[in-house]
Amino acid sequence: MTDSGWRSVRGRLALGVCLVLAMTLVLARPDPDRDRFTVVRTGADGWGRTTAFDARIERVGVTTVMPARVDGDPVPTEQRWVVVDYTVRAHRERLDANRLWLITAAGDRYAARPEFAGLGVSLLDAGFTGRGTAVFEVPPEAIAGLTVRVGPLHTDRRPWDVVVEHEPTIEQVPAGTAGEPVVEVTR
Amino acid sequence: MNPPRNLVLLPSGRSVLFGLIGLVAAVLATTLVASVLSSAWSPVPRAGPGESVDAAGLRFTVEELSRSAGLPDADGVPVPVPDGAEVVVLRYRVEVIDPGADTTIHCRVDLSDGRRTWPTDLRWLGRVEPLGAPSCAGTGDEPLAPDRPVHTAALFVLPAGAEPLTAEVTFGEHTVRFVE
Numbered sequence: 001m002t003d004s005g006w007r008s009v010r011g012r013l014a015l016g017v018c019l020v021l022a023m024t025l026v027l028a029r030p031d032p033d034r035d036r037f038t039v040v041r042t043g044a045d046g047w048g049r050t051t052a053f054d055a056r057i058e059r060v061g062v063t064t065v066m067p068a069r070v071d072g073d074p075v076p077t078e079q080r081w082v083v084v085d086y087t088v089r090a091h092r093e094r095l096d097a098n099r100l101w102l103i104t105a106a107g108d109r110y111a112a113r114p115e116f117a118g119l120g121v122s123l124l125d126a127g128f129t130g131r132g133t134a135v136f137e138v139p140p141e142a143i144a145g146l147t148v149r150v151g152p153l154h155t156d157r158r159p160w161d162v163v164v165e166h167e168p169t170i171e172q173v174p175a176g177t178a179g180e181p182v183v184e185v186t187r
Numbered sequence: 188m189n190p191p192r193n194l195v196l197l198p199s200g201r202s203v204l205f206g207l208i209g210l211v212a213a214v215l216a217t218t219l220v221a222s223v224l225s226s227a228w229s230p231v232p233r234a235g236p237g238e239s240v241d242a243a244g245l246r247f248t249v250e251e252l253s254r255s256a257g258l259p260d261a262d263g264v265p266v267p268v269p270d271g272a273e274v275v276v277l278r279y280r281v282e283v284i285d286p287g288a289d290t291t292i293h294c295r296v297d298l299s300d301g302r303r304t305w306p307t308d309l310r311w312l313g314r315v316e317p318l319g320a321p322s323c324a325g326t327g328d329e330p331l332a333p334d335r336p337v338h339t340a341a342l343f344v345l346p347a348g349a350e351p352l353t354a355e356v357t358f359g360e361h362t363v364r365f366v367e
Binding site: 011092126127128183184185186187 | 204269271302305345347
């Protein structure tokens, strides 16, 4: 092939590479309906560690009646209360440490019940550790294979958020009956 | 007469690639230089206790930036903080030095030790003895005005022993910093 022929081929090749690159960028564009974050699994010591926070699921229990709170009655459910005791350490900035989710084996996602939000840690500042409880209402058939997800915890949405996930051993007794959430300086 | 075929200039794949890389590098370098020059030309004004800084026609004077083990409530009873924590109090005065300045401002105050940040802790601020006007724009009865400065405050609860602290006051597009 002549020199000019090679140049012509290389020019078209470059054009093709650019087109493929452009198509890849379009196809790889994030789907706004999808969750976008990195998942960190808890380690052997139970902690899931990220640059923004550490989280540990202390205990997960199942019950059909939540104990009475102050001036209240026990709260029954026809489903199941899944009660999660957790600890979160905030490293660098204020986090909303009360953002926990349960993910079923089928991929369904349950948020913590707001009527028990007072048991959770809520806002947690840098350098502090909070211990609290999140309560979820879940169908009994969804209990097996549950995963607990902590986060994203940033009070504003970040493009590279991180969550901690833990596959718990579930006890058939209620957890979370110890009392109010506790916040202390991280040791 | 047609030009000789070997004089037709077609870009090679390599030259297109190098051209794109050069373009991206030029854009990044320009952005970096612009950012550095911008911050060098308009550094964030800062002041220590007793000092003042001016921004947007307003003068900010640091009256107190101090750490303590706790603060009393309105009845003089100490408000407990978690073991190992300390309270940082920032009191500052805002004065109008340009009659045309916007006095309907909202100040956000964050504290930083260079590694961590803490926003104003409204939960604690609401429990202790009032430290000043709740807003840097004053109150409805006594708003910030050319002849009426505002004494306001922010309060933070953080682990004791933090590195030297900087309080950053942001209002609108303006920022001033107070240092210990």
